[in-house]
Amino acid sequence: MIVPYTELPQAAGPGPRPLLDLTFGDVEDVFVPCLADSGAVQTLVPQWVASDCGVTLDHVPPATFGVGGGSTQARFAIVRLSVGGYAWEAAVGFCDPWPYAWGLLGHASFFRFFIVTFRAADFEFELVPIDE
Amino acid sequence: MTLATVAGHQYEFDASIVESELERVDPEPINEHYVVVRGRRFPPKQVLAVITGLDRADFTTHQARAILRRLGFGVHRRSQPADPGVASKSGRSAGGDSGLLDAHTGRWVAQAGSEILYAADDPESVTHWLRRHGRRARVWRVPADPGETGSALSSP
Numbered sequence: 001m002i003v004p005y006t007e008l009p010q011a012a013g014p015g016p017r018p019l020l021d022l023t024f025g026d027v028e029d030v031f032v033p034c035l036a037d038s039g040a041v042q043t044l045v046p047q048w049v050a051s052d053c054g055v056t057l058d059h060v061p062p063a064t065f066g067v068g069g070g071s072t073q074a075r076f077a078i079v080r081l082s083v084g085g086y087a088w089e090a091a092v093g094f095c096d097p098w099p100y101a102w103g104l105l106g107h108a109s110f111f112r113f114f115i116v117t118f119r120a121a122d123f124e125f126e127l128v129p130i131d132e
Numbered sequence: 133m134t135l136a137t138v139a140g141h142q143y144e145f146d147a148s149i150v151e152s153e154l155e156r157v158d159p160e161p162i163n164e165h166y167v168v169v170r171g172r173r174f175p176p177k178q179v180l181a182v183i184t185g186l187d188r189a190d191f192t193t194h195q196a197r198a199i200l201r202r203l204g205f206g207v208h209r210r211s212q213p214a215d216p217g218v219a220s221k222s223g224r225s226a227g228g229d230s231g232l233l234d235a236h237t238g239r240w241v242a243q244a245g246s247e248i249l250y251a252a253d254d255p256e257s258v259t260h261w262l263r264r265h266g267r268r269a270r271v272w273r274v275p276a277d278p279g280e281t282g283s284a285l286s287s288p
Contacts, residue, residue, distance in 0.1 A: 009233040013278035101275035
């Protein structure tokens with residue numbers, strides 16, 4: 001699957017970004033853009049995504065992560081993620097507060113499931129699912 | 133002020149009144165034609181129905197477009213159907229969405245391909261709109277400053 005980088009509004013700074021539209025849980029009508037962030041360990045998304053896909057986090061202890069020069073409280077749950085017809089289950093941290101316009105896809109729950117090739121000169125990246 | 137006869141009734145329309153009447157109206161999905169009112173896109177028949185109180189079966193899209201154009205609003209036709217979710221193509225361009233998003237910085241939007249279907253101040257309003265209209269789209273807050281787009285290491 002070849003995915004073009006996403007251009008941003010001028011106010012957000014220069015440079016298109018490698019965003020991937022994912023669905024979470026059984027939700028099929030809401031795509032959440034997430035940055036393919038090769039420097040991230042965990043996969044983190046804003047908390048509204050958990051509410052939207054019906055994930056209950058009430059009894060999950062929060063973990064503190066540093067993001068964007070501040071910190072956030074993440075509550076983890078195993079959820080189904082899917083992109084382009086490929087689905088897998090992995091731990092996702094649902095965060096509040098959340099400073100970014102998108103979620104972050106890290107090694108533990110995203111990169112280990114794909115071979116990801118960035119072609120920055122062409123403003124695109126390619127995903128190939130790894131058969132396990 | 134614009135005079136027009138619709139379904140046998142004569143109306144006086146004023147652009148500023150149309151704008152204020154639509155302030156609290158959610159745009160419905162665009163099929164082919166749309167009119168831009170204060171940066172939001174509405175189906176022309178939805179707008180004319182709101183400002184006249186008439187049933188949409190009482191007039192045509194052509195009539196609605198003509199009246200709204202005379203009032204000074206931009207009336208357009210969608211170039212192609214929008215594709216929700218992941219784009220999958222190759223090329224050296226990054227898609228050219230920058231201008232599209234500039235008008236919505238800081239707001240939550242439902243984006244399908246190169247079209248903004250709906251914009252609101254919170255994600256719940258956007259997802260409710262999508263489900264009410266049976267649409268699928270990327271839902272996100274369009275970043276308004278570089279602080280919302282920085283990469284980060286997410287280690288404990």
